[in-house]
Structure formats: structure tokens, C-alpha cells
Amino acid sequence: MEIFSISSLLLLFFLPFSSLPSPAIARGGERISSNLFSGSVNSNNWLFKRHLFEANHSPVRGDFAHGYMTNSELEKAVKEFGRRCSKISRIYSIGESVKRIPLWVIEISDKPGQEEAEPSFKFIGNMHGDEPVGRELLILLANWLCDNYMKDPLATLIIKNVHLHILPTLNPDGFTLRRRGNANNFDLNRDFPDRFSPMNDDVDSRQPETKAIMGWMKGRHFTASASLHGGALVANYPWDGTDDRRKWYYACPDDKTFQYMASVYSRSHHNMSLSKEFPGGITNGASWYPIYGGMQDWNYIHKGCFELTLEVSDNKWPKANELPILWEYNRMSMLNLVASLVKTGVHGRIVSSDNGQPLPASIMIKGINYTVKAGRVFGNYHRLLAPGESYEVTVTMPGYKSKATHILLGDEAASLDFILDPVKDPPKQKLPHGCDCINDNNSKLELVELLNGNHLKITLAVVGILGFTCLVLRRKMIFKFRRQKQAMVGNKRQNVV
Numbered sequence: 098m099e100i101f102s103i104s105s106l107l108l109l110f111f112l113p114f115s116s117l118p119s120p121a122i123a124r125g126g127e128r129i130s131s132n133l134f135s136g137s138v139n140s141n142n143w144l145f146k147r148h149l150f151e152a153n154h155s156p157v158r159g160d161f162a163h164g165y166m167t168n169s170e171l172e173k174a175v176k177e178f179g180r181r182c183s184k185i186s187r188i189y190s191i192g193e194s195v196k197r198i199p200l201w202v203i204e205i206s207d208k209p210g211q212e213e214a215e216p217s218f219k220f221i222g223n224m225h226g227d228e229p230v231g232r233e234l235l236i237l238l239a240n241w242l243c244d245n246y247m248k249d250p251l252a253t254l255i256i257k258n259v260h261l262h263i264l265p266t267l268n269p270d271g272f273t274l275r276r277r278g279n280a281n282n283f284d285l286n287r288d289f290p291d292r293f294s295p296m297n298d299d300v301d302s303r304q305p306e307t308k309a310i311m312g313w314m315k316g317r318h319f320t321a322s323a324s325l326h327g328g329a330l331v332a333n334y335p336w337d338g339t340d341d342r343r344k345w346y347y348a349c350p351d352d353k354t355f356q357y358m359a360s361v362y363s364r365s366h367h368n369m370s371l372s373k374e375f376p377g378g379i380t381n382g383a384s385w386y387p388i389y390g391g392m393q394d395w396n397y398i399h400k401g402c403f404e405l406t407l408e409v410s411d412n413k414w415p416k417a418n419e420l421p422i423l424w425e426y427n428r429m430s431m432l433n434l435v436a437s438l439v440k441t442g443v444h445g446r447i448v449s450s451d452n453g454q455p456l457p458a459s460i461m462i463k464g465i466n467y468t469v470k471a472g473r474v475f476g477n478y479h480r481l482l483a484p485g486e487s488y489e490v491t492v493t494m495p496g497y498k499s500k501a502t503h504i505l506l507g508d509e510a511a512s513l514d515f516i517l518d519p520v521k522d523p524p525k526q527k528l529p530h531g532c533d534c535i536n537d538n539n540s541k542l543e544l545v546e547l548l549n550g551n552h553l554k555i556t557l558a559v560v561g562i563l564g565f566t567c568l569v570l571r572r573k574m575i576f577k578f579r580r581q582k583q584a585m586v587g588n589k590r591q592n593v594v
């Protein structure tokens with residue numbers, strides 16, 4: 098490729114110098130590139146995308162792996178967990194690495210593998226092969242949850258109300274090679290479709306690990322997620338990339354929501370929020386250093402999933418005897434972040450007033466250019482939002498009348514259900530008691546005939562009975578889904594619109 102010619106030589110020349118003062122290139126060497134070519138928006142910048150330069154030296158000395166699980170030990174740990182905690186978990190694989198190592202996922206829930214009207218969260222570790230702390234923390238997290246179910250309120254809340262999916266390692270080959278990239282030496286956090294450039298649009302050149310993540314998300318919706326990295330101590334949120342390739346605070350529509358989520362992590366951490374480099378221990382990705390083709394922005398734009406990139410230790414590969422303390426530092430952060438899916442935000446179900454059918458409607462917040470979709474099976478939605486503000490929530494669904502309402506979101510989650518009326522032709526709307534229950538065309542015709550006849554008393558009686566039955570059915574239906582809803586969040590505030 099021609100773009101590799103001059104610029105790559107330049108980069109190779111500058112790399113040793115420019116990387117010296119740069120302590121944390123956790124999400125990538127892009128920081129170097131933006132310093133080098135600041136302001137130059139030419140196509141040569143594409144070279145900093147996915148394919149990493151071969152390093153002659155191994156970035157991590159052999160003894161550093163000591164005490165960390167090998168890939169086969171990790172696989173064993175996952176399967177052992179599945180056996181030990183079989184009631185609240187399910188083990189599955191989302192694909193394979195280049196070297197054909199399965200990418201195992203642990204799902205934790207009181208009803209693993211079942212679809213429920215609950216939010217899902219995913220944790221991804223070890224996307225960069227030389228950042229292995231995450232994979233260890235995630236195995237510890239899974240086991241802690243299993244050991245504390247029905248003992249610790251937070252563990253119980255998570256297992257009962259969230260479907261938590263844990264992928265300890267996305268890059269097992271990179272881990273074995275002790276380097277950032279995968280076996281083809283591609284940086285997986287530059288391999289996703291990008292918002293501003295077509296650089297990763299070629300499906301065939303996508304890495305198997307990236308394909309696995311994208312395939313995973315095809316049949317599943319995650320409300321939020323986090324990918325665990327190392328090399329800094331900060332909770333990073335979208336956007337990661339900017340439209341002009343400059344380094345500046347590039348806020349996404351949900352900037353406030355993300356600041357809140359990132360703060361949940363940093364403030365629950367041992368000392369992340371005390372950072373001198375990052376106020377509050379959080380950062381907008383692009384204001385730190387922009388990257389392109391990252392997983393985080395792709396999740397938010399394309400998958401309705403609010404993803405954070407968590408840098409959990411300054412040292413990418415600390416000695417294994419530091420892992421227990423790193424787990425202690427991060428434990429409450431991880432738990433509180435997952436629990437925030439239930440404890441904050443606006444949640445509810447959207448059904449048709451016609452027949453109580455769940456509707457995969459769109460939920461919009463005034464002033465935030467972002468749409469959250471309700472689920473197809475249950476019509477449930479989970480809209481994360483920064484607390485302490487009032488919001489105007491609008492729900493739209495083709496074929497139905499939109500509804501809007503205001504809500505003041507406090508420190509707790511709010512429950513907000515919508516019953517949408519279908520857009521109908523006028524005659525049908527004039528049925529007695531606004532009864533929507535008679536969908537059947539025959540019964541409607543009969544009703545019309547009766548009305549035209551002379552049996553007025555009988556007609557009125559029939560209409561009355563039908564109307565009453567309708568009301569009862571409708572009430573029952575609404576009641577039922579309210580009850581299901583209550584069971585789901587165990588919630589305090591209940592609103593129906």
C-alpha cells in the first residue's frame with residue numbers, strides 16, 4: 098500500500114523519540130500520530146489505523162506472565178465457573194481468535210439464556226493482548242457474584258435484574274504473544290466500522306475477533322457495556338473520534354449521561370477520581386486523544402449500547418501479586434456500574450392499547466439527538482440518563498399516536514410505561530366506551546346490524562356487556578404488565594402514560 102511509504106518511514110523514524118514522553122498509550126499509539134501530524138488532515142493519517150508495526154523487541158518480558166492465567170487456564174476457569182454456578186450462569190462462545198481459540202462468554206443472571214424484560218450489560222477484557230488485568234478482574238468478578246448471590250444486596254440485585262455477559266479475553270492470541278495486536282498484529286480497537294471514514298468498511302478484511310463481537314451484537318441488545326484496558330487510570334467515554342481529526346472535547350448527544358456513568362466508575366474506585374491528569378478520573382475520548390475505528394463509538398452509534406473504555410491500571414502488565422489489590426480497587430466500580438442500569442435511568446414498557454401487544458417503539462428525550470428502541474418481545478426499554486434533571490420523554494411508533502410526558506429524574510430509577518393508541522379510521526373510534534377490543538370484523542358488522550334493527554334494548558344490553566368485558570380485559574392486561582414490570586425492577590415509582 099502506498100500510504101505506507103513515506104509516512105510510515107517518517108513514523109518509524111520518529112517513533113522512538115516521540116514515544117518517550119508519552120506514558121500512557123492505552124487505547125493506542127494514535128496519540129503519537131496526532132502530535133506528529135497535528136493539523137494535517139490528509140489521507141496519510143489512515144496509516145495509523147489498524148495494522149501495527151512489528152516490534153523487534155517483545156514489549157513485555159517473559160516473567161511478567163508469571164501468575165497470570167494462561168489461555169487454557171482461563172478456559173478451564175470459565176468452564177469450572179459454569180459448573181460451580183450452573184444455576185445462575187451459562188457459558189457460550191461468540192467465535193474464535195485467529196489461532197482458533199474460542200472466545201468464551203459467561204452470562205450471569207437468575208434466568209441465564211432466557212429473554213426477559215431486563216437490561217443487559219457486557220464486560221470485555223483483554224482487547225489489547227498486552228493489557229491482561231481485565232481478564233483476571235472479570236473472572237474474579239464472576240466468582241464474587243456467584244459467591245455472594247442472596248448474601249450481598251448488590252450481587253443479588255444484579256443477578257436478579259440484569260443479564261450480565263462477561264467476555265474475559267477478546268484477544269487471547271495477543272496475550273500469548275504479549276503484544277497489543279492480535280495474531281495478525283491488528284489493533285482490534287481500530288478495526289470497527291468508523292463514523293467518519295470508510296477505512297474499516299471492507300467486511301472481508303475484518304479480523305475474526307472483531308467479526309465475533311459484531312456477530313454477537315446482531316442478535317442481542319445490550320443497554321451498556323465496558324471494555325477493560327490498561328496503561329492509564331481513567332474512565333473514557335464517547336466520542337473517541339472527531340470529524341476533523343483534531344484533538345478536542347467532542348461531545349456526543351449523551352455527554353451528560355456518559356459523564357455520569359464514567360463517574361459512577363471513577364468515584365467507586367479506590368483512587369481513580371483523584372487523578373491529576375483527568376479531573377474526576379473521567380475523560381472524553383477525543384479530548385484525550387482521538388482514535389478511529391474504535392469499539393466504543395461503534396457501540397453507541399450502531400448498537401444503542403452505552404459503552405465506556407475503562408483504563409484500570411497505570412501499569413499495563415503489573416506483577417501478578419498486585420492483582421488482588423487491583424480487584425479490591427475496582428470491585429465496587431464494576432458492581433456499581435452494572436447496578437446503575439437498574440438503579441438509575443428511565444425504564445418501562447410500551448404496549449398497544451388495542452390488545453396489550455408489546456411495541457418496539459422509539460424513545461426520544463428532548464434535547465438529546467439519540468433514539469433508544471424498546472425490545473420486540475416485551476416492549477421494554479432502558480434509557481440511561483444523568484440524574485437530577487427533568488426530561489421530556491417522547492415515544493413514537495409507526496401506526497400509533499405518539500405520546501410525550503415530563504419526568505423529573507431523581508437519584509433513583511424512574512418507571513414509565515406507555516400505552517399507545519393506534520391511528521385508526523374514525524368509525525372504529527366511535528365504538529361504545531371507546532372499546533378497542535373488537536378487532537374482529539364480523540363482530541363489528543353484527544354490531545352495526547343490531548344497531549340498525551329495532552331491538553334497541555337488546556342492542557344496548559349487548560353493547561353494555563361488550564363494553565364492560567372490554568374494560569375488564571383491558572384493565573387486566575394493563576394490570577398484568579404493571580405487575581410484571583414491578584416484579585422486574587421492584588420499583589418505587591410507577592408511572593403510566
Ligand SMILES: *[C@@H]1O[C@H](CO)[C@@H](O)[C@H](O)[C@H]1NC(C)=O
Pocket residue numbers: 330368369371372373
Ligand atoms: C492510586 O493508588 C495507586 C496505588 O496506591 C498509586 O500507585 C497511584 O499513583 C494512585 N493514583 C492516583 C491518581 O492517586
Ligand SMILES: *[C@@H]1O[C@H](CO)[C@@H](O)[C@H](O)[C@H]1NC(C)=O
Pocket residue numbers: 466
Ligand atoms: C442527529 O443525529 C443524526 C445522526 O445520528 C444526524 O444526521 C442529524 O443531523 C442530527 N440532528 C441534529 C438536529 O443534530
Ligand SMILES: [Zn+2]
Pocket residue numbers: 123124125224225228326327
Ligand atoms: Zn487498550
